[in-house]
Amino acid sequence: MTRSxxxxxxxxxxVLIEDQAVCTAADRMVTLTYAMRDAFATxxxxxxxxxxxxxxxxxxxxxxxxxxxxxSTHPTTGQECTR
Known part of the structure; x- marks a missing residue:
């Protein structure tokens, strides 16, 4: 997989979404995806x-x-998608 x-x-x-919570979650997701590259010791x-x-x-x-x-359509915590 390439960086881009x-x-x-x-x-x-x-560019499209200015919400800070969404941007923070996206940044964390990308950071942890890249962290897998360095997690090969064990x-x-x-x-x-x-x-x-x-x-x-x-x-x-x-x-x-x-x-x-x-x-008005937000699910309760129990209704959110999980893996």
Whole structure:
């Protein structure tokens, strides 16, 4: 995967969405995705890095969904998507 494959959507998101919570969640997701490249010392390190990246992705998706959905249709915490 190339760097631009990850950063191009992130840049587009920053241009289109000004909400700080969404941008912060996107930045964290990208940072943790890149962190997987350096987590090769042990299988456990790689597994932990993968789980952190997946969790960051889920957080981003839920944060973006809250931003994009009208307030009256927000699900309760128990209704949010999880892996």
């Amino acid at each position: 494959a990850i950063t191009r959507p992130q840049v587009a998101l920053r 299988t456990e390190d790689l597994t932990a890095a993968q789980e952190a990246a997946k969790d960051a992705h889920d957080t981003f998706a839920n944060t973006a969904a809250h931003y994009l959905r009208p307030a």
